[in-house]
Amino acid sequence: MKRAFDVVVAAVALVVLSPVLAVVALLVRLRLGSPVLFRQERAGLDGMSFVLTKLRTMTDERGPDGELLPDEDRLPPFGAFLRSTSLDELPELVHVLRGEMSLVGPRPLPTKYLPRYSARQARRHEVRPGITGWAQVNGRNAAGWAERLEMDVWYVENRSLLLDLKILWRTLRVVVSREGVAEDGSATMTEFLGTDE
Numbered sequence: 001m002k003r004a005f006d007v008v009v010a011a012v013a014l015v016v017l018s019p020v021l022a023v024v025a026l027l028v029r030l031r032l033g034s035p036v037l038f039r040q041e042r043a044g045l046d047g048m049s050f051v052l053t054k055l056r057t058m059t060d061e062r063g064p065d066g067e068l069l070p071d072e073d074r075l076p077p078f079g080a081f082l083r084s085t086s087l088d089e090l091p092e093l094v095h096v097l098r099g100e101m102s103l104v105g106p107r108p109l110p111t112k113y114l115p116r117y118s119a120r121q122a123r124r125h126e127v128r129p130g131i132t133g134w135a136q137v138n139g140r141n142a143a144g145w146a147e148r149l150e151m152d153v154w155y156v157e158n159r160s161l162l163l164d165l166k167i168l169w170r171t172l173r174v175v176v177s178r179e180g181v182a183e184d185g186s187a188t189m190t191e192f193l194g195t196d197e
Helices: 003-032 077-085 092-098 110-116 121-126 145-158 160-175
Strands: 037-043 049-055 103-104 129-131
Touching: 003 049, 003 077, 003 092, 003 103, 003 160, 037 110, 049 077, 049 092, 103 160, 129 145, 129 160
Parallel strands: 103 129
Antiparallel strands: 037 049
C-alpha cells in the first residue's frame, strides 16, 4: 500500500511541479553555474548505496590552498532560499518512482556514516529513506544527531500509512515556516561522527 501511494503521489507531483522544477533549475544555472544538479552517494534500504540527486545550492569556491571553502562561505542567499523552501529536493521525486526512496522515511545520509551507527541507529535502514520524515517535522536539521537518529528509529518502529499522512501534512507547515533548516551555529548539517549509546 505504501509503495503504491508513493508512486501515485510522486508521479502526480512531478507532473504538477515540472514547470517549477524547470524554472528553479534555470535559476540555479544562471546564479550558481554548472552543474545544476548535486549528486552524492547515500545509503538506502538495507544500507545499499544509491546516488542521490538534488538541485545544487552551493558554489565551488576554493581558498588559496585549493581546498573548498567552508559551507557557510559557499552558501549564497539564493542557495539558502532553496534549502529553506526544500525546492532543492524536488528531483528526489524521481528516486521515489525508481524505488530508491519513499515520500516518508529517514533522510538518506552519506554511506560513509554506515560504520558509525550504533546497532539501534542502524535500524533506520530497515525502511526506504524518505524525502521527508519524522525527524524533519520535529526539529528538521536543528535537532542534534543523537536525537534525530532516535526519531528515525521511532519512525521505523511505528510506521503506518496514517503516520505518513500526518508527516506529509506537517511537512507543509515546516516548509512554509522554514523552521530548523540548519543546526544552530552552522549553515548546513554538521558531519555525523558517531554517538555513544
